[in-house]
Amino acid sequence: MICKICSKTSSKIFRQRILDKYDVDYFQCFSCGFIQTEEPYWLKESYLSPINTEDTGIIKRNILLAKRTSAILFFMFDKKGSFLDYGGGYGLFVRIMRDYGFNFYWSDPFTENLFARGFEYDAARTQKIEVVASFECFEHFADPLQEINKMFSNSDSILFSTEIFTGTPSPDQWKYYYFSHGQHISLFSLDSLRFIAKKYDMHLFTNGKSFHLLTRRSLNNVVFNTLLKLSLLGIPSLISLFMASSTKLDSEAIARTKSLTKENIE
Numbered sequence: 001m002i003c004k005i006c007s008k009t010s011s012k013i014f015r016q017r018i019l020d021k022y023d024v025d026y027f028q029c030f031s032c033g034f035i036q037t038e039e040p041y042w043l044k045e046s047y048l049s050p051i052n053t054e055d056t057g058i059i060k061r062n063i064l065l066a067k068r069t070s071a072i073l074f075f076m077f078d079k080k081g082s083f084l085d086y087g088g089g090y091g092l093f094v095r096i097m098r099d100y101g102f103n104f105y106w107s108d109p110f111t112e113n114l115f116a117r118g119f120e121y122d123a124a125r126t127q128k129i130e131v132v133a134s135f136e137c138f139e140h141f142a143d144p145l146q147e148i149n150k151m152f153s154n155s156d157s158i159l160f161s162t163e164i165f166t167g168t169p170s171p172d173q174w175k176y177y178y179f180s181h182g183q184h185i186s187l188f189s190l191d192s193l194r195f196i197a198k199k200y201d202m203h204l205f206t207n208g209k210s211f212h213l214l215t216r217r218s219l220n221n222v223v224f225n226t227l228l229k230l231s232l233l234g235i236p237s238l239i240s241l242f243m244a245s246s247t248k249l250d251s252e253a254i255a256r257t258k259s260l261t262k263e264n265i266e
């Protein structure tokens, strides 16, 4: 098999039952370490419910991601720019970020937008995106480079989360394979992220575990990691003092759109 990241040879590392139903081969690239499954024919079944039911951490994770993201965006980017949550799920993260005052938009072809309605991303309407955020999506991509191309088409920076590994994680020990739902089909080593950075002429900043930034800008990895640590120590409350929350403005804007639509119908 050919590695989906660096195009070198990817060799079978194990076979595992997923969805309690299919025996699937997993492959690892000898060069960049990227792990991929055989062609994922089972995804329709994996996504019968787009957000998997085992994911009890969804709220906690979104709050934590919003704290980390707000610290990074506030101090390292143009906080007045437009931002996109690529693969934004139910829209919870976009809503939290708009509550902070960051101009975030939502996109996700597979999930219904419940919390960020009215803020769907429209490339024709939105100018350049300062940073694309994509959390817990990379491991779901059947064609990671194609998705990354899309993200970089309108932005110079991708802030994303996916758990990375070293060596070859044992199927018994690394929970992140999530054989139960079979949605994690692309798994990234640090070297595979480095390869992507080089390919796109980007810099890679990472906490070495699950939170990463690919950007054309020359930033500082120490600053990146310090901000991630500070984000858990009250920095987001400080940031909110300097940002104008959109909670009320968004509500008013949506109410206006609704009344205009009603007038048009009448």
Ligand SMILES: [Zn+2]
Binding pocket: 003, 004, 005, 006, 007, 008, 029, 030, 031, 032, 033, 034
């Ligand atoms: Zn590779």
